[in-house]
Structure formats: C-alpha cells, structure tokens
Amino acid sequence: MNACSRLLSLALMFCAAILPETTKAGGTVRVELSNDVILTSDNQFTNGVSAVLSSVPVSSLDETGGTPAFGKALVAWAIPDIAGLNYRESWVLGQNMETPANIEQPVLIENDVPYVGFLGWGNSFYGFDDEYFFGAQWLFGWVGEPALARQAQVTVHTAIGGDNPEGWDNQLAFEPILNGYISAKRRLYQNSWFDVALSGDAAVGNYYTFAQPGLELRIGDRPQGFTFIPGPVGRGMDYDATIAPVTGNRFYASITLRATYFAWALPREGNLLVSNDWTDSNTIKINRTVGQTILGLHWLGPRFGAHLSLWLSTETVDDDNLPPSQDPRNSFGSFMAEYRF
Template sequence: MIIARRVAGLSTKRFRRLVFVGLLALAVPLSAAAQDQDPESTQEKEPPPGPDESWIISLQFSNDMFGGSDRHFTHGTRFSALSPDGFVPDFIESAAKALPLFPQDGNLRVSYSLGQDIFTPERIEDRDLIDDDRPYAGWLYGGIGLVSENGSRLDQLELNIGIVGPASLAEQVQTEWHRLLDITTPEGWDNQLENEPGIVLYYERKWRNLWETRITDLEVLDELAFDVTPHLGGALGNVYTYGAGGLTLRIGEDLPNDYGPPKLRPNLPGSDYFRPDDAIGWYLFAGVEGRVVLQNIFLDGNTFEDSHSVDKRPLVGDLQAGLAITLGERVRLAYTHLWRTEEFHEQDAPDQFGTLSMSVRF
C-alpha cells in the first residue's frame, strides 16, 4: 500500500524513469540466469501444438478500488468467448490469410465479447460540472474479432461497436454499486457525455518467446522458465485512435502456451487464449507499454456535439505487474495491477487500478 501511494505521487517524468529502471532491474538477473544454463537446453524448441478444439470463456473485472482511489477509469467489465481452432467460415479464413496481418500457418479462431467501461472525475460528490477534470462517461460495447496463433506469434483483429453516453447505463451501474457498498454516491452524472454511437478497430501482434530460457533440476521447483513477449498494435475509430508498443516479461513454472491474461483496452495486451501443459502452473509477469494517442473520446468529448472535454496528453505510458495461475488444463486465474501516467494536462498524478480475470476452457 505504501508503494502504491508513492507511485501515485510521482510526476510523469519520474514515472517513466521508474518504468525503464524496472525493466533494467529485471533484465540483469535474467541475463545472468541465461548465462548459467546449458546452451543446448536454451536452444531446444518444443514443437508447436496441434489444433485446439476447446472454447475459452473469459470474465474480467477492473476497478480503481484496488489502487485505493475512485476516479478517472473507475470500473470495467468484459465477458468474452473464443472459439476452437478452425471454427471459422471458409470465406472469412480465406480473406484473413490473404491479408498481411495473419500468417499462413496460423490457426484461426473467432472471438466474441461484451463489455462496459466507466469514467468519472475525482470529486464525484460534486453535482456541478468540474471544468479541470475529465468528463463523466460510459462505454457499452459488443465485439467480434479474429485471432491467429501459430505457436510463436499471436495476431488479433477486433471490431468493437457500441454506445457512449447515458445509453451505456454507466450512471445506473455505478450509482447502484456505490449504494450497495454504502460509499459516496456519484452526483455529477448530469454532466456526462451525450449519446454517440462508437466504433473502433483494434489490431495487435505479439511475438511469444522472442527470448526465453529455462533453469532445470531446482531443489524446490522442477523447472523455472523466463520469457519476453514484445507487442505492437493500434486502434482506429471515433472512440480510440492510437499506436502502441511494449513488452511483457514472464517468470514461472510451466509457462503455459499463452500471451498473458486478458485485460481491458486501452491497456497492455493480454489474450483470452491459453493452453497449459501441466496440472498446475504459475507465473509472475511485468510489462510496459507506450501509446501515441490521437483520439480518446473520454477526454476529447463528443465528436458531433459540444460537450465537456479536457486537454489530453498525446503520450501515455503503462506499467503493470501481476500473477497468473493455471489449474489443470481448464482454468486460468490472474490479477494485474496497472499504473498509468497522466492522460490529460490538468491531471496531477498517475492513476492505478487492478484487474481480476478468469478464463475457462471447455
């Protein structure tokens, strides 16, 4: 808790320094570990797995209460379903493989999602418009996408369509949630963004095991593995338009064939996809991402109507850390804590929030 408070009080410049220092601190012991390994063990590569015939259902719950605050991005939920390999109509598969976005040897899946995000200013007890803080806003959306995985690379293309404004039901959800918990009731929802249809197209590419090593014959663990997964991506639409890049480091036992736990956007990417090998596995993960933001409706305000807005920052950075556990061949549980640099000029400190996620294969 003390660490969280100190991070919340950092300036953007010092926060970015923390990101890079953290990566260096992680890289040094990993490099030393790699040098201690048998070269043959680090060069061995497991053959890619065959087609996966399981559906994967995921549920995510994000909230700023994990960071001890109630402001800005304050709550998000997402429910998703990922189809088995090859569960794609032939004409869609042919079109996907004709694009340079997907490899020819990738196994294609279809993803479906439904979610809601809620944003508020810091002083939710004020009924009047707060000019120097972000607008009240909600985003209710459904999504459909294509996922391609070939054992070493994951490509995701997803289209989200929904509604921003009172029709998103964000006011009702937050108000009832606060009443249930007997905490401060938000009073300023009359100042939220107006109703506006939203559309955004996301694309992400992640390279799994760009660098990896294993330590075997440990006294306590059968095997400890390390890997680094870089990613690039972006979004285009009236809700979000941005470019992003970063990387994620994992350390654990029986690193499953996945790309990190799923998380809400915009965020360091994870994936609904996972395919464990052993009965029980776990890993710690840490990552960084930088985004160049051209459009964020939750800061810029409505596209076609006058509304409350703030002066957004074009460069935003995220730092995350967490733990994922796989139970048997069917369940993955994860917690992610994220720190985000200031998103608008009037903001006085970075934000932080946590995400709980559960994915089940069947």
C-alpha cells in the first residue's frame, strides 16, 4: 500500500472514530484526489488527498455533535438559527504538496515557489436549504517534514516512473497551522435546467488569509442545495450541502467564477512564524489578486456520486524572474467520489 492509500485509510478511520454515534446514520463519506498532471503541469500545487465525513442533516445547530474546546462553540456566531434550514457537521483529514517546476534539482531554488508539505484536519458546521448557505470551519495541522509530503511524492513517482524529486531538503520548515473559514451563499435565480448563486468566502490564519466573492452556476438536472467544489484541503471550507435524490440519478455541470484577494498565502510566501532558507532568500513576487474559473461535471445518485473539476487560475506569481519551465498560474484538476450511508 503506498503512502497516499495509507493516508486515505487513516483518514476514514479517524473520521469514523471522532464523530459521535448519533451522527453516523445518513452521513456522507467523500474521498478527494487533486493533481495538476491533468493540465500537464507539475509546479505550485501538485497533489492533494483528503477524506471528508459529513453527519446526517438535523433541524438545528444545537443538534450537531461538536467537539470539546473547538467545534461549534467557536463558529456558531457565523451560522444563524433559521427554521427550515438543514444543519450538518463535517470532518476533514488531508495532505497537500506543492513544488517548484524543476523537482530534479537538489539545491535551493530561489526564483520559484517553495517545496511545501501540509497535513491537516478540520471541523466545519453549516446550515443550508435550496436558497441559503451559512458555514464556518476551523483547520489545524502543520507544514514541514512531519507532513510526510516527501515520502508520499517519492513513493508515487517511483511507482509511476516519474521524475525523482530531489529538492525536498529545501522544503519549508516545520510550522503549526491554524486557520479559520467562513462562507455564505445566496441563490439568485433558478429554473428547471439552470440556477445561479452569489457566494462569499473568507479565511484567516497562517496558511491562507483571503477574501473571495464569486458566482456559482449549475446547468442540468441538479439536486437541491449547493454543490461542493472538490479541491485541496485548506484552500476553503469543506462541507456537504447537497440534498440528495431519494431515487434516480442527477447529472449536471457547474461553472464557478471567483476573484480572490490573498492577504497571506503560505505556499507562495513561505514560513510566517519561523525562519527558513527559502523564505529568507527567495526572489519571487506574488500576485495578491487571482481570478479563477472552476469547471465541474457531477453525477449524483441516492447512494453514490462522482465529481470532476478543473481549476483554472490567472497568474499567482509574477513571471518576470521565474525559470522558463515554471507556469505562473496555479491550475489543476480534482476528482471526488462519495458514498451516502
């Protein structure tokens, strides 16, 4: 079993253990894989795996599980108690890795993004129906050698005969990560084949700090609720705000348009709390404002579902001083499979 498979197995065991028994009926298990190879790239974000376990919907936030010290006590202010909303709790465990373009170069690369390994877990709470969504999440983890990104990439590249990653000795130093997220959505229009929603997201922490307005469009035979866009853990809030069909299957497409202002982005700026060679000596210049178009195809049945998304971004770093092999954009694809139980 390779490192990614072991991580997903541990993720499912972790999530199953921490949710209380009262939330285990009618929940959702989702496994996500994100990689940039689908867009013929191998720099900036390169790979991520995660597992998300979501509880059964309940009629009030008070009925969700929660956890000591963290959980809904810290996020309830962002989630209004409105009659008729469905309330859920989700847990996520995942690993991400980011690299410069030339992974076969063992020395420190100062004019490209750093090697970053991230391992984290989080807890989210949210309320939703077919018109509104309100949610918040905390995320805890760390970057650096204990994130095991070096081992995961070496294992996978050895198995598939890919380039040997030689530069992980230059990855960002160990740093604990604490991040918080809030999200809100409002359906603006819908008919039998199309709907559009306005979204707003924000994050605060030493992994990402950003503000992000957006538009979310769905086309086809959509379920009620709001579509979750598969993506790397830590890039936004994790949730399952879909009201699944009882019978039959739903097929639809989604288009999400976002403009994100990054006040802080550790994968492009380096360590915040500790010193590190790349952080102290890099020569790249990041772009604070980034546009994204996320294209999705979705199938959802009563028990199973599958989702494919392509994240297409504008330039996240200035290309004036980048090596020729580096793509200044941060584009990748994500696949998510889900099971409802």
